Amino acid sequence: MSWLSRLFSKWLPKESSNWQWFYRLGSPRWFYQRSGQWLPWVSLAALLVLATGLVWGLAFAPEDARQGNSFRIIYIHVPAAFLAQSGYFIMAIAGAIGLIWKMKISYMVMKAAAPIGAALTFIALFTGAVWGKPTWGAYWVWDARITSMLILLFLYAGVMALQYAYHSVDAASKASAILALVGTVNIPIINKSVDWWYTLHQPATIKLTSAPSMHMDMFMPLLVMIVGFYLFYAVALILHTRNEILRRERKTSWVRELATAKAGS
Protein backbone atom coordinates (compact mmCIF):
# COMPACT_ATOMS: atom_id res chain seq x y z
CA MET A 1 0.00 0.00 0.00
CA SER A 2 2.98 2.30 -0.44
CA TRP A 3 1.24 4.05 -3.35
CA LEU A 4 -1.51 5.11 -0.99
CA SER A 5 0.84 6.66 1.53
CA ARG A 6 2.83 8.36 -1.24
CA LEU A 7 -0.42 9.85 -2.50
CA PHE A 8 -1.31 11.31 0.85
CA SER A 9 2.15 12.04 2.27
CA LYS A 10 2.11 15.57 0.82
CA TRP A 11 -0.77 16.62 3.07
CA LEU A 12 0.10 14.68 6.15
CA PRO A 13 1.71 16.24 9.16
CA LYS A 14 5.39 15.45 9.56
CA GLU A 15 6.81 14.87 12.99
CA SER A 16 8.36 18.34 12.83
CA SER A 17 7.74 21.45 14.90
CA ASN A 18 5.39 22.90 12.24
CA TRP A 19 2.73 20.59 13.59
CA GLN A 20 3.24 21.52 17.21
CA TRP A 21 -0.13 23.31 17.33
CA PHE A 22 -1.87 20.17 16.10
CA TYR A 23 -0.46 18.10 18.94
CA ARG A 24 -1.05 20.86 21.46
CA LEU A 25 -4.69 20.95 20.36
CA GLY A 26 -4.79 17.32 21.31
CA SER A 27 -4.13 18.09 24.95
CA PRO A 28 -7.42 18.10 26.88
CA ARG A 29 -6.09 20.61 29.38
CA TRP A 30 -4.99 23.05 26.68
CA PHE A 31 -8.33 22.71 24.90
CA TYR A 32 -10.27 23.19 28.14
CA GLN A 33 -8.45 26.40 28.97
CA ARG A 34 -8.57 27.82 25.44
CA SER A 35 -12.21 26.94 24.80
CA GLY A 36 -13.13 28.67 28.05
CA GLN A 37 -11.78 31.88 26.51
CA TRP A 38 -13.61 31.38 23.19
CA LEU A 39 -16.92 30.33 24.65
CA PRO A 40 -18.39 33.73 25.71
CA TRP A 41 -17.63 35.25 22.31
CA VAL A 42 -18.99 32.39 20.24
CA SER A 43 -22.09 32.24 22.46
CA LEU A 44 -22.70 35.97 22.08
CA ALA A 45 -22.26 35.77 18.29
CA ALA A 46 -24.61 32.76 18.09
CA LEU A 47 -27.26 34.54 20.15
CA LEU A 48 -27.09 37.74 18.08
CA VAL A 49 -27.09 36.00 14.70
CA LEU A 50 -29.90 33.59 15.65
CA ALA A 51 -32.05 36.41 17.07
CA THR A 52 -31.51 38.50 13.92
CA GLY A 53 -32.30 35.58 11.62
CA LEU A 54 -35.40 34.52 13.56
CA VAL A 55 -36.96 37.98 13.73
CA TRP A 56 -36.07 38.68 10.10
CA GLY A 57 -37.32 35.33 8.86
CA LEU A 58 -40.47 35.01 10.96
CA ALA A 59 -41.62 38.63 11.01
CA PHE A 60 -40.15 40.54 8.08
CA ALA A 61 -39.58 38.10 5.21
CA PRO A 62 -42.49 38.08 2.77
CA GLU A 63 -44.85 35.10 2.86
CA ASP A 64 -44.82 32.54 0.07
CA ALA A 65 -47.31 33.01 -2.75
CA ARG A 66 -48.61 29.42 -2.56
CA GLN A 67 -47.80 28.18 0.95
CA GLY A 68 -48.52 31.37 2.85
CA ASN A 69 -46.88 31.56 6.25
CA SER A 70 -46.29 27.83 6.66
CA PHE A 71 -43.15 28.10 4.52
CA ARG A 72 -41.45 29.96 7.40
CA ILE A 73 -40.62 26.63 9.01
CA ILE A 74 -37.80 26.56 6.43
CA TYR A 75 -35.86 28.93 8.73
CA ILE A 76 -35.54 26.10 11.25
CA HIS A 77 -35.83 23.05 9.02
CA VAL A 78 -33.06 23.79 6.49
CA PRO A 79 -30.39 25.01 8.98
CA ALA A 80 -31.10 22.01 11.24
CA ALA A 81 -30.80 19.60 8.31
CA PHE A 82 -27.57 21.32 7.17
CA LEU A 83 -25.98 20.99 10.60
CA ALA A 84 -27.24 17.44 11.06
CA GLN A 85 -25.13 16.50 8.02
CA SER A 86 -22.12 18.77 8.64
CA GLY A 87 -22.13 17.60 12.25
CA TYR A 88 -21.89 14.01 11.07
CA PHE A 89 -18.73 14.82 9.12
CA ILE A 90 -17.28 16.54 12.18
CA MET A 91 -18.06 13.45 14.26
CA ALA A 92 -16.58 11.06 11.67
CA ILE A 93 -13.43 13.14 11.09
CA ALA A 94 -12.91 13.39 14.87
CA GLY A 95 -13.29 9.59 15.00
CA ALA A 96 -10.73 9.14 12.19
CA ILE A 97 -8.21 11.42 13.93
CA GLY A 98 -8.76 9.42 17.09
CA LEU A 99 -8.15 6.14 15.30
CA ILE A 100 -5.00 7.33 13.52
CA TRP A 101 -3.31 9.67 15.99
CA LYS A 102 -4.82 8.26 19.21
CA MET A 103 -5.58 11.81 20.22
CA LYS A 104 -7.69 11.77 23.39
CA ILE A 105 -9.49 15.02 22.65
CA SER A 106 -10.74 13.91 19.25
CA TYR A 107 -12.59 10.92 20.73
CA MET A 108 -14.19 13.31 23.23
CA VAL A 109 -15.28 15.61 20.38
CA MET A 110 -16.71 12.58 18.56
CA LYS A 111 -18.70 11.52 21.60
CA ALA A 112 -19.91 15.09 22.19
CA ALA A 113 -21.01 15.50 18.55
CA ALA A 114 -23.34 12.48 18.54
CA PRO A 115 -26.24 13.72 20.76
CA ILE A 116 -26.11 17.22 19.21
CA GLY A 117 -26.30 15.76 15.72
CA ALA A 118 -29.11 13.42 16.75
CA ALA A 119 -31.10 16.33 18.18
CA LEU A 120 -30.63 18.38 15.00
CA THR A 121 -31.65 15.42 12.82
CA PHE A 122 -34.75 14.98 14.94
CA ILE A 123 -35.58 18.69 14.61
CA ALA A 124 -35.20 18.45 10.81
CA LEU A 125 -37.48 15.39 10.65
CA PHE A 126 -40.05 16.86 13.05
CA THR A 127 -40.30 20.28 11.39
CA GLY A 128 -40.50 18.50 8.04
CA ALA A 129 -43.45 16.43 9.27
CA VAL A 130 -45.23 19.50 10.67
CA TRP A 131 -44.76 21.28 7.33
CA GLY A 132 -45.60 18.19 5.29
CA LYS A 133 -49.12 17.77 6.65
CA PRO A 134 -50.52 21.10 5.36
CA THR A 135 -48.32 21.17 2.25
CA TRP A 136 -48.22 17.60 0.96
CA GLY A 137 -51.18 16.18 2.84
CA ALA A 138 -49.12 13.70 4.89
CA TYR A 139 -46.91 13.88 7.96
CA TRP A 140 -44.62 11.11 6.81
CA VAL A 141 -43.89 9.27 3.57
CA TRP A 142 -41.15 6.74 2.88
CA ASP A 143 -39.41 8.58 0.08
CA ALA A 144 -35.64 8.43 -0.42
CA ARG A 145 -34.85 11.78 1.24
CA ILE A 146 -36.90 11.24 4.38
CA THR A 147 -35.82 7.61 4.76
CA SER A 148 -32.10 8.40 4.37
CA MET A 149 -32.52 11.19 6.94
CA LEU A 150 -34.10 8.67 9.33
CA ILE A 151 -31.08 6.40 8.77
CA LEU A 152 -28.88 9.35 9.79
CA LEU A 153 -30.81 9.57 13.06
CA PHE A 154 -30.24 5.82 13.62
CA LEU A 155 -26.51 6.22 12.87
CA TYR A 156 -26.24 8.96 15.49
CA ALA A 157 -28.17 6.76 17.91
CA GLY A 158 -25.83 3.87 17.09
CA VAL A 159 -22.74 5.94 17.90
CA MET A 160 -24.34 7.07 21.17
CA ALA A 161 -25.29 3.49 22.09
CA LEU A 162 -21.81 2.13 21.30
CA GLN A 163 -20.31 4.63 23.73
CA TYR A 164 -22.09 2.77 26.52
CA ALA A 165 -21.69 -0.75 25.14
CA TYR A 166 -18.12 -1.25 26.40
CA HIS A 167 -16.53 -1.01 29.80
CA SER A 168 -13.30 0.26 28.31
CA VAL A 169 -13.38 3.84 27.03
CA ASP A 170 -10.81 2.97 24.37
CA ALA A 171 -12.85 0.08 22.95
CA ALA A 172 -16.03 2.18 22.96
CA SER A 173 -14.24 5.03 21.16
CA LYS A 174 -12.78 2.73 18.50
CA ALA A 175 -16.09 0.99 17.80
CA SER A 176 -17.96 4.32 17.62
CA ALA A 177 -15.34 5.80 15.30
CA ILE A 178 -15.62 2.85 12.91
CA LEU A 179 -19.43 3.11 12.84
CA ALA A 180 -19.22 6.89 12.33
CA LEU A 181 -16.78 6.44 9.42
CA VAL A 182 -18.85 3.76 7.69
CA GLY A 183 -21.94 5.92 8.10
CA THR A 184 -20.41 8.86 6.21
CA VAL A 185 -21.48 7.10 3.01
CA ASN A 186 -25.05 8.05 3.93
CA ILE A 187 -24.38 11.80 3.73
CA PRO A 188 -23.94 12.03 -0.07
CA ILE A 189 -26.97 9.73 -0.40
CA ILE A 190 -29.11 12.16 1.65
CA ASN A 191 -27.75 15.00 -0.41
CA LYS A 192 -28.33 13.44 -3.81
CA SER A 193 -31.49 11.44 -3.00
CA VAL A 194 -33.78 14.10 -4.48
CA ASP A 195 -31.84 14.00 -7.78
CA TRP A 196 -31.27 10.24 -8.05
CA TRP A 197 -34.85 9.19 -7.35
CA TYR A 198 -38.36 10.53 -7.79
CA THR A 199 -39.14 11.78 -4.30
CA LEU A 200 -41.98 13.70 -2.68
CA HIS A 201 -39.40 16.00 -1.11
CA GLN A 202 -38.50 18.87 -3.41
CA PRO A 203 -34.95 19.26 -4.77
CA ALA A 204 -32.49 21.63 -3.09
CA THR A 205 -33.38 25.33 -3.06
CA ILE A 206 -29.83 26.39 -2.19
CA LYS A 207 -27.20 25.18 -4.64
CA LEU A 208 -23.50 25.87 -4.72
CA THR A 209 -23.41 26.09 -8.50
CA SER A 210 -26.32 28.46 -9.17
CA ALA A 211 -28.44 31.18 -7.60
CA PRO A 212 -30.99 29.98 -5.01
CA SER A 213 -34.47 29.35 -6.42
CA MET A 214 -35.86 31.61 -3.75
CA HIS A 215 -36.55 35.32 -3.67
CA MET A 216 -33.65 37.29 -2.12
CA ASP A 217 -35.91 38.77 0.59
CA MET A 218 -36.64 35.23 1.75
CA PHE A 219 -33.15 33.84 1.15
CA MET A 220 -31.13 36.39 3.15
CA PRO A 221 -32.72 35.52 6.54
CA LEU A 222 -32.26 31.83 5.71
CA LEU A 223 -28.55 32.44 5.14
CA VAL A 224 -28.35 34.29 8.48
CA MET A 225 -30.10 31.37 10.20
CA ILE A 226 -27.66 28.86 8.68
CA VAL A 227 -24.69 30.89 9.97
CA GLY A 228 -26.47 31.17 13.33
CA PHE A 229 -26.96 27.40 13.52
CA TYR A 230 -23.25 26.83 12.77
CA LEU A 231 -22.33 29.16 15.64
CA PHE A 232 -24.87 27.50 17.93
CA TYR A 233 -23.44 24.11 16.95
CA ALA A 234 -19.94 25.32 17.86
CA VAL A 235 -21.19 26.44 21.29
CA ALA A 236 -22.99 23.14 21.92
CA LEU A 237 -20.00 21.09 20.77
CA ILE A 238 -17.54 23.05 22.95
CA LEU A 239 -19.81 22.74 26.01
CA HIS A 240 -20.32 19.00 25.54
CA THR A 241 -16.60 18.43 24.90
CA ARG A 242 -15.63 20.40 28.03
CA ASN A 243 -18.00 18.24 30.07
CA GLU A 244 -16.46 15.12 28.63
CA ILE A 245 -12.93 16.41 29.33
CA LEU A 246 -13.77 16.97 32.99
CA ARG A 247 -15.42 13.57 33.24
CA ARG A 248 -12.57 11.62 31.67
CA GLU A 249 -9.73 13.64 33.24
CA ARG A 250 -11.32 13.77 36.70
CA LYS A 251 -8.35 11.92 38.23
CA THR A 252 -5.72 14.34 36.91
CA SER A 253 -4.27 17.00 39.16
CA TRP A 254 -5.36 19.98 37.04
CA VAL A 255 -9.04 18.97 37.16
CA ARG A 256 -8.78 18.33 40.90
CA GLU A 257 -7.23 21.76 41.37
CA LEU A 258 -9.98 23.28 39.24
CA ALA A 259 -12.65 21.57 41.34
CA THR A 260 -11.14 22.58 44.68
CA ALA A 261 -10.63 26.17 43.46
CA LYS A 262 -14.29 26.30 42.37
CA ALA A 263 -15.45 24.78 45.66
CA GLY A 264 -13.31 27.20 47.69
CA SER A 265 -14.43 30.37 45.94
Added chain:
Amino acid sequence: MHPLRKQRLQLVILLVAAAALVIGLVVYMLRENGNFFYTPAQIVSGEAPQSTFLRAGGMVVDGSVLRSDDSLWVQFKITDGVEMLTVEHTGILPDLFAEGEAAIASGKVDENLVLQATQILAKHDEKYTPPEVADAMNAAYKAKQEDKKEQAGSYK
Protein backbone atom coordinates in the same frame (compact mmCIF):
# COMPACT_ATOMS: atom_id res chain seq x y z
CA MET B 1 4.64 10.28 9.40
CA HIS B 2 5.08 7.50 11.90
CA PRO B 3 4.75 4.13 10.12
CA LEU B 4 2.13 2.91 12.59
CA ARG B 5 -0.02 6.00 12.06
CA LYS B 6 0.43 5.68 8.32
CA GLN B 7 -0.81 2.11 8.52
CA ARG B 8 -3.83 3.15 10.59
CA LEU B 9 -4.60 5.96 8.12
CA GLN B 10 -4.53 3.45 5.28
CA LEU B 11 -6.90 1.21 7.21
CA VAL B 12 -9.31 4.10 7.78
CA ILE B 13 -9.25 5.03 4.08
CA LEU B 14 -9.78 1.38 3.11
CA LEU B 15 -12.70 1.11 5.55
CA VAL B 16 -14.47 4.15 4.12
CA ALA B 17 -13.74 3.08 0.54
CA ALA B 18 -15.06 -0.43 1.15
CA ALA B 19 -18.20 0.93 2.83
CA ALA B 20 -18.74 3.36 -0.04
CA LEU B 21 -18.34 0.55 -2.56
CA VAL B 22 -20.77 -1.80 -0.81
CA ILE B 23 -23.41 0.85 -0.12
CA GLY B 24 -22.87 2.32 -3.60
CA LEU B 25 -23.70 -1.06 -5.13
CA VAL B 26 -26.81 -1.39 -2.96
CA VAL B 27 -27.96 2.09 -4.00
CA TYR B 28 -27.23 1.25 -7.65
CA MET B 29 -29.35 -1.89 -7.31
CA LEU B 30 -32.13 0.12 -5.67
CA ARG B 31 -32.20 2.86 -8.24
CA GLU B 32 -35.62 1.87 -9.61
CA ASN B 33 -37.08 0.67 -6.32
CA GLY B 34 -35.93 3.83 -4.62
CA ASN B 35 -38.43 5.88 -6.60
CA PHE B 36 -41.38 7.16 -4.63
CA PHE B 37 -43.72 7.16 -7.66
CA TYR B 38 -44.08 6.07 -11.27
CA THR B 39 -44.55 8.53 -14.12
CA PRO B 40 -47.70 8.30 -16.31
CA ALA B 41 -45.50 7.10 -19.20
CA GLN B 42 -44.22 4.16 -17.10
CA ILE B 43 -47.80 3.20 -16.18
CA VAL B 44 -49.28 3.52 -19.69
CA SER B 45 -46.40 1.56 -21.24
CA GLY B 46 -46.92 -1.23 -18.71
CA GLU B 47 -43.51 -0.80 -17.09
CA ALA B 48 -45.19 -0.21 -13.72
CA PRO B 49 -46.78 -3.26 -12.03
CA GLN B 50 -50.45 -3.81 -12.93
CA SER B 51 -53.34 -4.29 -10.50
CA THR B 52 -51.27 -3.59 -7.41
CA PHE B 53 -50.85 -0.60 -5.14
CA LEU B 54 -48.62 2.07 -6.67
CA ARG B 55 -48.06 5.81 -6.73
CA ALA B 56 -48.19 7.98 -9.82
CA GLY B 57 -46.72 11.47 -9.97
CA GLY B 58 -47.02 14.25 -12.49
CA MET B 59 -48.32 17.68 -13.30
CA VAL B 60 -52.09 18.14 -12.97
CA VAL B 61 -53.27 18.99 -16.51
CA ASP B 62 -54.84 22.46 -16.84
CA GLY B 63 -58.62 22.27 -17.07
CA SER B 64 -58.76 18.53 -16.38
CA VAL B 65 -60.17 18.67 -12.83
CA LEU B 66 -63.80 17.51 -12.64
CA ARG B 67 -65.66 17.61 -9.34
CA SER B 68 -68.94 16.01 -8.33
CA ASP B 69 -71.70 18.35 -7.12
CA ASP B 70 -72.96 16.13 -4.30
CA SER B 71 -69.89 14.17 -3.12
CA LEU B 72 -66.14 14.48 -2.63
CA TRP B 73 -65.49 12.59 -5.88
CA VAL B 74 -62.91 14.23 -8.11
CA GLN B 75 -61.30 13.29 -11.41
CA PHE B 76 -58.23 14.79 -13.02
CA LYS B 77 -55.40 13.97 -15.39
CA ILE B 78 -51.71 14.03 -14.57
CA THR B 79 -48.93 14.19 -17.14
CA ASP B 80 -45.16 13.86 -17.34
CA GLY B 81 -45.09 15.60 -20.71
CA VAL B 82 -45.14 12.23 -22.51
CA GLU B 83 -48.35 10.45 -21.47
CA MET B 84 -51.49 11.35 -19.52
CA LEU B 85 -53.07 9.30 -16.77
CA THR B 86 -56.60 9.76 -15.44
CA VAL B 87 -56.95 9.70 -11.65
CA GLU B 88 -60.18 9.32 -9.67
CA HIS B 89 -60.40 9.96 -5.96
CA THR B 90 -63.04 10.42 -3.30
CA GLY B 91 -61.85 12.54 -0.44
CA ILE B 92 -60.38 15.88 0.56
CA LEU B 93 -57.50 17.19 -1.52
CA PRO B 94 -54.47 18.88 0.07
CA ASP B 95 -54.54 22.69 0.13
CA LEU B 96 -51.73 22.99 -2.36
CA PHE B 97 -53.41 20.77 -4.93
CA ALA B 98 -53.97 22.85 -8.08
CA GLU B 99 -54.03 22.62 -11.85
CA GLY B 100 -50.57 23.10 -13.33
CA GLU B 101 -48.90 21.88 -10.10
CA ALA B 102 -47.38 18.51 -9.30
CA ALA B 103 -49.38 15.88 -7.42
CA ILE B 104 -48.82 12.28 -6.40
CA ALA B 105 -51.75 9.84 -6.36
CA SER B 106 -51.57 6.43 -4.68
CA GLY B 107 -53.91 3.56 -5.43
CA LYS B 108 -54.58 0.86 -8.01
CA VAL B 109 -54.80 1.23 -11.76
CA ASP B 110 -58.05 -0.39 -12.98
CA GLU B 111 -58.67 -2.16 -16.33
CA ASN B 112 -59.58 1.16 -18.02
CA LEU B 113 -56.14 2.54 -17.08
CA VAL B 114 -57.71 4.86 -14.51
CA LEU B 115 -55.88 5.21 -11.21
CA GLN B 116 -58.39 4.73 -8.39
CA ALA B 117 -56.53 6.73 -5.77
CA THR B 118 -56.91 6.31 -2.02
CA GLN B 119 -54.60 9.24 -1.25
CA ILE B 120 -53.57 12.41 -3.08
CA LEU B 121 -50.40 14.26 -2.09
CA ALA B 122 -49.41 17.67 -3.40
CA LYS B 123 -45.76 17.93 -4.39
CA HIS B 124 -44.18 21.29 -3.77
CA ASP B 125 -41.30 22.53 -5.92
CA GLU B 126 -38.10 24.12 -4.64
CA LYS B 127 -39.16 27.65 -5.60
CA TYR B 128 -40.26 30.23 -3.07
CA THR B 129 -41.72 33.55 -4.20
CA PRO B 130 -43.44 36.41 -2.38
CA PRO B 131 -47.11 36.94 -3.50
CA GLU B 132 -46.45 40.32 -5.17
CA VAL B 133 -43.61 38.87 -7.22
CA ALA B 134 -45.74 35.86 -8.19
CA ASP B 135 -48.60 38.17 -9.24
CA ALA B 136 -46.22 40.33 -11.28
CA MET B 137 -44.79 37.21 -12.96
CA ASN B 138 -48.28 35.91 -13.78
CA ALA B 139 -49.33 39.30 -15.16
CA ALA B 140 -46.20 39.47 -17.32
CA TYR B 141 -46.83 35.92 -18.57
CA LYS B 142 -50.47 36.74 -19.46
CA ALA B 143 -49.46 39.96 -21.23
CA LYS B 144 -46.94 38.00 -23.27
CA GLN B 145 -49.57 35.39 -24.20
CA GLU B 146 -51.99 38.13 -25.29
CA ASP B 147 -49.23 39.79 -27.29
CA LYS B 148 -48.68 36.51 -29.11
CA LYS B 149 -52.43 36.16 -29.78
CA GLU B 150 -52.60 39.70 -31.16
CA GLN B 151 -49.61 39.06 -33.37
CA ALA B 152 -51.13 35.82 -34.59
CA GLY B 153 -54.39 37.70 -35.29
CA SER B 154 -52.69 40.46 -37.26
CA TYR B 155 -51.25 37.94 -39.72
CA LYS B 156 -54.72 36.69 -40.66
